[in-house]
Amino acid sequence: MHITGRACFIKNASGALIDNIDTDMIFHNAHLHVTDIAQMAQYAFGNLSGWEKFPESASNYDILVVGGNFGAGSSRQQAVDCFIASGIKAILAESFAPIYFRNAINSGMAVLTLEGAQEGARQTLEEIPDGAELSVNLKTGEVAIGGKKGVISCPPIPPVLLSIIEAGGLFEFAKKTSK
Amino acid sequence: MHLTQTLIQKIVAAHSSERCRPGDVVWLSIDLATARDFGGANVVKNLEREYPETPVEDPSATLFTFDCQAPANTIGYANNQHIVRTFAKKHGIRIYDVNGGIGSHLIMDRGHCIPGSTAVGTDSHLNLVGAIGALGLGMGDRDIAFAFKTQRVWFKVPETIEVRMIGTFDYPTTPKDMALLFLGNLGPSGALNAAVEFCGAAVESLNLSGRITLSSLVTEAGGVAGLISPSEAVLDELKVSKGNRERVVKRDAGAPFVRKIEIDVSGLQPKVAMPGNPCSVVNITEVAGTPIDSVLIGSCTNGRYEDIVLAADILEGRKVKNGVMLKIAPATREIYGRLLKEGIISKLYDAGAIIVNQGCAGCAAGQVGMTGKGEVQISTGNRNFPGKQGAGDTYLASPVVAAYSAIYGEIRVPE
Numbered sequence: 001m002h003i004t005g006r007a008c009f010i011k012n013a014s015g016a017l018i019d020n021i022d023t024d025m026i027f028h029n030a031h032l033h034v035t036d037i038a039q040m041a042q043y044a045f046g047n048l049s050g051w052e053k054f055p056e057s058a059s060n061y062d063i064l065v066v067g068g069n070f071g072a073g074s075s076r077q078q079a080v081d082c083f084i085a086s087g088i089k090a091i092l093a094e095s096f097a098p099i100y101f102r103n104a105i106n107s108g109m110a111v112l113t114l115e116g117a118q119e120g121a122r123q124t125l126e127e128i129p130d131g132a133e134l135s136v137n138l139k140t141g142e143v144a145i146g147g148k149k150g151v152i153s154c155p156p157i158p159p160v161l162l163s164i165i166e167a168g169g170l171f172e173f174a175k176k177t178s179k
Numbered sequence: 180m181h182l183t184q185t186l187i188q189k190i191v192a193a194h195s196s197e198r199c200r201p202g203d204v205v206w207l208s209i210d211l212a213t214a215r216d217f218g219g220a221n222v223v224k225n226l227e228r229e230y231p232e233t234p235v236e237d238p239s240a241t242l243f244t245f246d247c248q249a250p251a252n253t254i255g256y257a258n259n260q261h262i263v264r265t266f267a268k269k270h271g272i273r274i275y276d277v278n279g280g281i282g283s284h285l286i287m288d289r290g291h292c293i294p295g296s297t298a299v300g301t302d303s304h305l306n307l308v309g310a311i312g313a314l315g316l317g318m319g320d321r322d323i324a325f326a327f328k329t330q331r332v333w334f335k336v337p338e339t340i341e342v343r344m345i346g347t348f349d350y351p352t353t354p355k356d357m358a359l360l361f362l363g364n365l366g367p368s369g370a371l372n373a374a375v376e377f378c379g380a381a382v383e384s385l386n387l388s389g390r391i392t393l394s395s396l397v398t399e400a401g402g403v404a405g406l407i408s409p410s411e412a413v414l415d416e417l418k419v420s421k422g423n424r425e426r427v428v429k430r431d432a433g434a435p436f437v438r439k440i441e442i443d444v445s446g447l448q449p450k451v452a453m454p455g456n457p458c459s460v461v462n463i464t465e466v467a468g469t470p471i472d473s474v475l476i477g478s479c480t481n482g483r484y485e486d487i488v489l490a491a492d493i494l495e496g497r498k499v500k501n502g503v504m505l506k507i508a509p510a511t512r513e514i515y516g517r518l519l520k521e522g523i524i525s526k527l528y529d530a531g532a533i534i535v536n537q538g539c540a541g542c543a544a545g546q547v548g549m550t551g552k553g554e555v556q557i558s559t560g561n562r563n564f565p566g567k568q569g570a571g572d573t574y575l576a577s578p579v580v581a582a583y584s585a586i587y588g589e590i591r592v593p594e
Binding site (some may be wrong): 019024076097161 | 220229317562
């Protein structure tokens, strides 16, 4: 499975990918009562300093590139679903917080991490301009940049988790496999 | 060759039929599946959409606990709680409603979650049941709906970090200061995607309340869970039956740890986490004298009977400083009741405290209210991310530091 599209790099004012973005920055607890996925896009990154206007430009992007420990904090599924509602198809992170990683896979969001990738992978990503075309291959862990293959090699997603993502999420996977 | 395993690996192996080495993805059988008022309505929505005929595999191993807003103070939460109540009634699932308290505490106190067992819930601090040597996992609403339906979840077996805490400390230092020391040492991703196994004399001497405080802060270090093998005293405190004591799990000798950390708590002084980051931990002397507007004592980290008694002993016969708000939220109704019957609530009332209903309160924008822009709060909770508890700044500290700060209207070094 691979996803190709325009990348949005979640950086701070000095151009570094932001680390430790927590679920209250992604989808604030004031909106936790929202259960309709279609209503979630408007709140994405609503409490992340400098990115409050992300929903206005989300339709320009397909892939999010984020720093370390992305999605720390609460177990809220909305912190993933708000990006699905925004049309984001993959998240490439230096690393994910454990619950966020589960929630992303269970929603059928394609995910890759740089844990185990070659040294300098993060810097390589930080130098790519906003909106550049990335292609992420979940089966091999390869990331292509602007059509150039194998620029970054991430660890591949374990087979069972890849099957869940390919099915479109946990429920869809369960239907296919009668798990 | 017999594979030696850490505490968490042994629990996982006992709940899965697959190979359980770090990095393996296994299907984990779940002894208890729970959902709260936060996440619960989405769990119900998922179940009614995906599995309308038989949404719940085993109602006796399934629970709802309402602890975020007790009772609901927004229409959204009120609606969601009622969606869950209606569903639970229809399918014969037990609810600890808004009069129950924090779910992660209730499931231990009421024997739904026992040492060596597995539990999941829509609470990122459900892993604090590691305090009794159980594996608790916080999850999103899809995972939990799937667990209600199948009593199983997928699980990537984590590496284990041994955190050995040695030495002793005296009052006014508390287990919270020990937990903040651990968190400050590790940082927000110091245990990322790993499990922590706490050991050492300083951990073994903790009672249940202190162990809960310690295990509750592992999420803030990015960890999957922080487990402690229960002592006889803790098993007695939990009234664990003879049969269930046989299920208590201990690590194998020579178990494989990815990393070993030793932390000496000798002479430890009270600690404070700076606003915005629970891992930004300093000695209290560095921030002593900082004016505060409000104080919150409670949460799944410090809402136990012992925590509130610590504060009451300080506040007895004294007054909260004029203009400062002291809010106290006991973790569960039983704790509230015990404090009431023993006259402790009365001491807190006389000192000027506001005592609110049992539950999570501060971290969930619940019944305890929120901070306003510019307001400075000191809280005994576990999370002070920007905007989490309102628009103000929140420091984290122990109940002792919180109580003294309430009296003086500033972050105060305990006497």
